[in-house]
Amino acid sequence: MLFDVKTISALQKLGLTLYGAKVYTALVSTGPTNATALAREAEVPRTKIYETLKRLEEEKWVIVEKGRPSIYTPAYPREIMEDRKSALYSEIDRVADGLAMAYDRQMEEENPKVWLIQGMDNIIVRTTEMIGRAKHDVKLLGSLYSPREMEPLKKQIAAARQRGVEVRIISRPKNRSSEGEVHIIKSLLAVTPDVKKSNSPYIKNVIVDDRELLIMYSRVVDGVTDVNNVVAIWVSNASVASYMASNFNVIWNAKKPIGNGH
Secondary structure, eight states: OOOOHHHHHHHHHTTOOHHHHHHHHHHHHHOSBOHHHHHHHHTOOHHHHHHHHHHHHHTTSEEEEOSSSOEEEEOOHHHHHHHHHHHHHHHHHHHHHHHHHHHHHHHHHSOOEEEEEESHHHHHHHHHHHHHTOSSEEEEEEOOOOGGGHHHHHHHHHHHHHTTOEEEEEEOSOEEETTEEEOHHHHHTTTOSOEEEOOOOSOEEEEETTTEEEEEEEEEETTEEEEEEEEEEEEEOHHHHHHHHHHHHHHHHHSOOOOTTO
């Protein structure tokens, strides 16, 4: 039979071998049948068909009615694939957690890493990466925002809060930039309620999990930030980040929550 390449590939991603994917697809298409007919239909060597079917049975992709010959029936596709998908996601989460712990230990043990990042697009990428790997909390202090970063930033903040990450922001209500005016507080309140107003300088600090820090600067002329000429310093060091976090907390605790009038 003709096999859809994308279907076979997807089944392999869910844990099936090439032969297993072909056998299961053939069973779904033809209905219950015996091993000999199935080997022919699935284009699997007869020397491999029983080994393949045994594995499919063990992993609950097929149901076997014992007899002479035994008859094989496919499990209901939606049900078995939901089970496989859940198992795959759980395994991905387990591996990601393990690698993240190793990464965090490596960051802690190494000497402080300090990188200079130039250009708004590069800074946006680094900022969203930082928030994307946050586990506990994100703090943003300052008023240096560009119009083009607001949507990707809001998307990452919303995703972080869905993971249970606390996101707190201190900023001026708006920023006049070389790319246009940015209504900072109004925009960010749409994705997190923890926003406080302050006459903060035209810089921006991004602190993630008190472990890494990004400090962003630009030229300011007549109250207008030049976001086409910006630079940032990224520091991967818990001591430095925690110092900045303690300053953020002092300012945060001194400010009142924003009312409906912002």
